[in-house]
Amino acid sequence: MRILVTIASRHGGTWGIGEVVAQTLRERGHDVTMTPPDDVTDLEGVDAVVLGSAVYVAHWMPAARDLADRLADELATRPVWLLSSGLATQPAASANSPHEIRALAERVGARGHRSFHGRLDRSVLSFAERATISAARAREGDHRDMAAVARWAGEIADALAPAHV
Structure with a gap:
């Protein structure tokens, strides 16, 4: 099956x-193409999609x-799965739950959505991002599993996988 994995990631x-x-x-055994969302113009030739984004x-x-x-x-018209990745250690978990996910999942008929813990390296963040992270009391490090x-x-x-007959 031809699967598109398209991920928006800042860092x-x-x-x-x-x-x-x-x-x-x-x-x-799948034929997989991975590309950023900005590079996707259509889904011609794609059988399934995994669409994901960092959460800010x-x-x-x-x-x-x-x-x-x-x-x-x-x-x-295709099987779609959604993934999100955000702060792993933030006390307020709701801040890591993208507001648009429920509506997006319903609109595209997503088969599922999964949130994963993220990675935080303050040295690559802008001033505004560092201020937001400080307010969220997030712990630095790679928390991805x-x-x-x-x-x-x-x-x-x-x-x-094709159903066995």
């Missing part, structure tokens, strides 16, 4: 999650939201 942490998803799907201030990045809006009708990401991607691969 590379969420992109790394997408790479694990793509690699796991490839290992399970309780929202997906604009590039991922724009792709979902532009291609909602095409996405609705790549084994959990691979397990989730394996579940996607299982869901896309």
Whole structure:
């Protein structure tokens, strides 16, 4: 099956999650293309989609939201999974739950949405990002659980496997 993995990532942490998803799907026999949302113009030749984004201030990045809006009708005709990645250690978990996910998932008929812990490296953040992170009391470090990401991607691969007759 031809699968598009398209991930919006500002500092590379969420992109790394997408790479694990793509690699796991490839290992399970799928033809996988991974690209940023801004580079996706249509879904011609794509059988399934994994669309994901880093979460900033309780929202997906604009590039991922724009792709979902532009291609909602095409996405609705294919199996779609959504992923989000945000602060792993923030006390207020609701700030890591993108406001638009429920409506987006319904609009495209997503088969599921999974949130993963992220990575925080203050040295690559802008002043505004550092201020937001400080207010959120987030802990620096790589909190991504790549084994959990691979397990989730394996579940996607299982869901896309042809039924045995």
